[in-house]
Amino acid sequence: MKRALNCIWRLIVTFAMTLTAIGEVSAVDLTGQASIIDGDTIEIHGTRIRLWGIDAPESGQLCRGADSLQYRCGAKTANALDAFIAGRPVTCAPTDHDRYGRTVATCGVGGTDLGDWLVRQGLALDWPRYSRGRYAAAQDEARRGERGIWSGSFVEPWRFRECVRLGGRPARCSDEAEENG
16 A cells, blocks of 8 residues: 555656646747747747737738838738847747637747837737737827828728638728728
8 A cells, every 4th residue: 555655656746747847848938039920929939929918910911001002011010020029039928828729928029028019110909808908008109100000091900800701802801891090
Protein backbone atom coordinates (compact mmCIF):
# COMPACT_ATOMS: atom_id res chain seq x y z
CA MET A 1 0.00 0.00 0.00
CA LYS A 2 2.79 2.40 0.96
CA ARG A 3 4.59 1.61 -2.28
CA ALA A 4 1.44 2.33 -4.32
CA LEU A 5 0.95 5.69 -2.56
CA ASN A 6 4.60 6.56 -3.22
CA CYS A 7 4.12 5.78 -6.91
CA ILE A 8 0.96 7.88 -7.09
CA TRP A 9 2.68 10.74 -5.28
CA ARG A 10 5.59 10.67 -7.79
CA LEU A 11 3.12 10.76 -10.68
CA ILE A 12 1.31 13.75 -9.17
CA VAL A 13 4.59 15.64 -8.59
CA THR A 14 5.81 14.83 -12.12
CA PHE A 15 2.48 15.98 -13.59
CA ALA A 16 2.55 19.23 -11.58
CA MET A 17 6.16 19.93 -12.62
CA THR A 18 5.25 19.30 -16.27
CA LEU A 19 2.32 21.74 -16.07
CA THR A 20 4.57 24.34 -14.45
CA ALA A 21 7.19 23.92 -17.16
CA ILE A 22 4.56 24.22 -19.91
CA GLY A 23 3.23 27.42 -18.33
CA GLU A 24 6.73 28.91 -18.19
CA VAL A 25 7.39 28.03 -21.82
CA SER A 26 4.08 29.61 -22.89
CA ALA A 27 4.92 32.84 -21.08
CA VAL A 28 8.38 32.93 -22.67
CA ASP A 29 6.93 32.12 -26.10
CA LEU A 30 4.85 35.34 -26.03
CA THR A 31 7.95 37.46 -26.36
CA GLY A 32 9.92 37.38 -29.56
CA GLN A 33 10.03 38.12 -33.26
CA ALA A 34 6.51 38.63 -34.60
CA SER A 35 5.19 37.66 -38.00
CA ILE A 36 2.30 39.82 -39.17
CA ILE A 37 -0.76 37.79 -40.12
CA ASP A 38 -3.04 40.79 -40.67
CA GLY A 39 -3.62 44.20 -39.12
CA ASP A 40 -4.68 42.87 -35.72
CA THR A 41 -3.16 39.38 -35.62
CA ILE A 42 0.48 38.42 -35.18
CA GLU A 43 2.31 35.17 -34.61
CA ILE A 44 5.16 34.60 -32.17
CA HIS A 45 6.88 31.20 -31.98
CA GLY A 46 3.90 29.54 -33.72
CA THR A 47 1.29 31.12 -31.41
CA ARG A 48 -1.39 33.19 -33.16
CA ILE A 49 -2.14 36.30 -31.15
CA ARG A 50 -5.17 38.54 -31.70
CA LEU A 51 -4.55 42.06 -30.43
CA TRP A 52 -6.98 42.79 -27.61
CA GLY A 53 -9.54 45.60 -27.80
CA ILE A 54 -9.11 46.69 -31.41
CA ASP A 55 -10.41 45.71 -34.82
CA ALA A 56 -8.44 46.41 -37.99
CA PRO A 57 -9.72 46.27 -41.57
CA GLU A 58 -9.62 42.77 -43.04
CA SER A 59 -6.94 41.81 -45.58
CA GLY A 60 -9.43 41.90 -48.47
CA GLN A 61 -11.24 45.00 -47.27
CA LEU A 62 -11.24 48.22 -49.26
CA CYS A 63 -11.58 51.75 -47.91
CA ARG A 64 -11.82 55.07 -49.72
CA GLY A 65 -9.12 57.68 -49.29
CA ALA A 66 -9.54 61.46 -49.20
CA ASP A 67 -9.58 61.30 -53.03
CA SER A 68 -12.58 58.87 -52.88
CA LEU A 69 -10.52 56.16 -54.59
CA GLN A 70 -10.56 52.67 -53.10
CA TYR A 71 -7.41 51.25 -51.57
CA ARG A 72 -6.60 48.04 -49.70
CA CYS A 73 -6.83 49.41 -46.17
CA GLY A 74 -6.44 45.97 -44.56
CA ALA A 75 -3.18 45.36 -46.41
CA LYS A 76 -2.03 48.91 -45.64
CA THR A 77 -2.62 48.31 -41.92
CA ALA A 78 -0.68 45.02 -41.93
CA ASN A 79 2.22 46.63 -43.81
CA ALA A 80 2.29 49.63 -41.46
CA LEU A 81 2.31 47.33 -38.41
CA ASP A 82 5.19 45.34 -39.90
CA ALA A 83 7.15 48.52 -40.60
CA PHE A 84 6.50 49.86 -37.08
CA ILE A 85 7.64 46.65 -35.39
CA ALA A 86 10.67 46.58 -37.72
CA GLY A 87 11.96 43.24 -36.44
CA ARG A 88 12.08 44.38 -32.81
CA PRO A 89 10.97 41.91 -30.13
CA VAL A 90 7.25 42.03 -29.30
CA THR A 91 6.00 41.24 -25.79
CA CYS A 92 2.41 40.10 -25.26
CA ALA A 93 0.35 39.74 -22.08
CA PRO A 94 -2.42 37.17 -22.70
CA THR A 95 -5.94 38.00 -21.55
CA ASP A 96 -8.06 35.27 -23.16
CA HIS A 97 -8.57 32.95 -26.15
CA ASP A 98 -11.02 33.72 -28.95
CA ARG A 99 -13.45 31.37 -30.66
CA TYR A 100 -10.80 30.55 -33.28
CA GLY A 101 -8.35 29.37 -30.62
CA ARG A 102 -6.07 32.38 -30.92
CA THR A 103 -4.51 33.90 -27.84
CA VAL A 104 -5.97 37.35 -27.20
CA ALA A 105 -3.38 39.69 -25.73
CA THR A 106 -2.18 43.22 -25.33
CA CYS A 107 1.16 43.47 -27.07
CA GLY A 108 3.86 46.06 -27.17
CA VAL A 109 7.15 46.88 -28.76
CA GLY A 110 9.67 49.34 -27.36
CA GLY A 111 7.22 50.37 -24.63
CA THR A 112 4.41 51.18 -27.09
CA ASP A 113 1.06 49.35 -26.93
CA LEU A 114 0.47 48.09 -30.48
CA GLY A 115 -3.32 48.44 -30.14
CA ASP A 116 -3.00 52.07 -29.10
CA TRP A 117 -0.50 52.77 -31.88
CA LEU A 118 -2.73 51.23 -34.57
CA VAL A 119 -5.83 53.12 -33.40
CA ARG A 120 -3.95 56.41 -32.96
CA GLN A 121 -2.60 56.13 -36.53
CA GLY A 122 -6.14 55.58 -37.83
CA LEU A 123 -5.27 52.06 -38.97
CA ALA A 124 -7.64 50.23 -36.61
CA LEU A 125 -10.69 50.97 -34.49
CA ASP A 126 -11.30 50.82 -30.78
CA TRP A 127 -13.62 47.83 -30.32
CA PRO A 128 -15.67 48.89 -27.28
CA ARG A 129 -17.46 45.54 -27.20
CA TYR A 130 -14.17 44.15 -25.86
CA SER A 131 -12.03 47.15 -24.90
CA ARG A 132 -14.60 48.94 -22.75
CA GLY A 133 -13.36 52.14 -24.42
CA ARG A 134 -9.67 51.75 -23.60
CA TYR A 135 -8.67 53.12 -27.00
CA ALA A 136 -11.51 55.66 -27.40
CA ALA A 137 -9.26 58.70 -26.82
CA ALA A 138 -6.74 57.41 -29.37
CA GLN A 139 -9.57 56.91 -31.87
CA ASP A 140 -10.92 60.41 -31.26
CA GLU A 141 -7.43 61.80 -31.90
CA ALA A 142 -7.13 59.85 -35.17
CA ARG A 143 -10.61 60.94 -36.27
CA ARG A 144 -9.93 64.62 -35.51
CA GLY A 145 -6.58 64.41 -37.32
CA GLU A 146 -8.16 62.55 -40.27
CA ARG A 147 -5.41 59.93 -40.07
CA GLY A 148 -5.55 56.58 -41.82
CA ILE A 149 -9.05 55.34 -42.57
CA TRP A 150 -10.49 58.55 -41.08
CA SER A 151 -9.14 60.54 -44.05
CA GLY A 152 -11.87 59.07 -46.26
CA SER A 153 -14.66 56.56 -45.74
CA PHE A 154 -14.80 52.97 -44.55
CA VAL A 155 -17.02 50.23 -43.21
CA GLU A 156 -16.23 48.99 -39.71
CA PRO A 157 -14.36 45.67 -39.92
CA TRP A 158 -17.02 43.82 -37.90
CA ARG A 159 -19.72 45.00 -40.34
CA PHE A 160 -17.54 44.08 -43.33
CA ARG A 161 -17.05 40.53 -41.97
CA GLU A 162 -20.78 40.14 -41.38
CA CYS A 163 -21.56 41.24 -44.96
CA VAL A 164 -19.03 38.74 -46.38
CA ARG A 165 -20.37 36.00 -44.07
CA LEU A 166 -23.84 36.61 -45.50
CA GLY A 167 -22.51 36.09 -49.04
CA GLY A 168 -21.43 39.57 -50.09
CA ARG A 169 -18.39 40.18 -52.27
CA PRO A 170 -15.51 41.99 -50.51
CA ALA A 171 -15.60 44.99 -52.88
CA ARG A 172 -19.33 45.44 -52.41
CA CYS A 173 -19.16 44.85 -48.64
CA SER A 174 -16.48 47.53 -48.42
CA ASP A 175 -19.00 50.12 -49.68
CA GLU A 176 -22.39 48.54 -48.96
CA ALA A 177 -22.94 49.42 -45.32
CA GLU A 178 -23.36 52.99 -44.18
CA GLU A 179 -19.89 54.46 -44.37
CA ASN A 180 -17.95 56.36 -41.77
CA GLY A 181 -15.96 59.42 -42.56
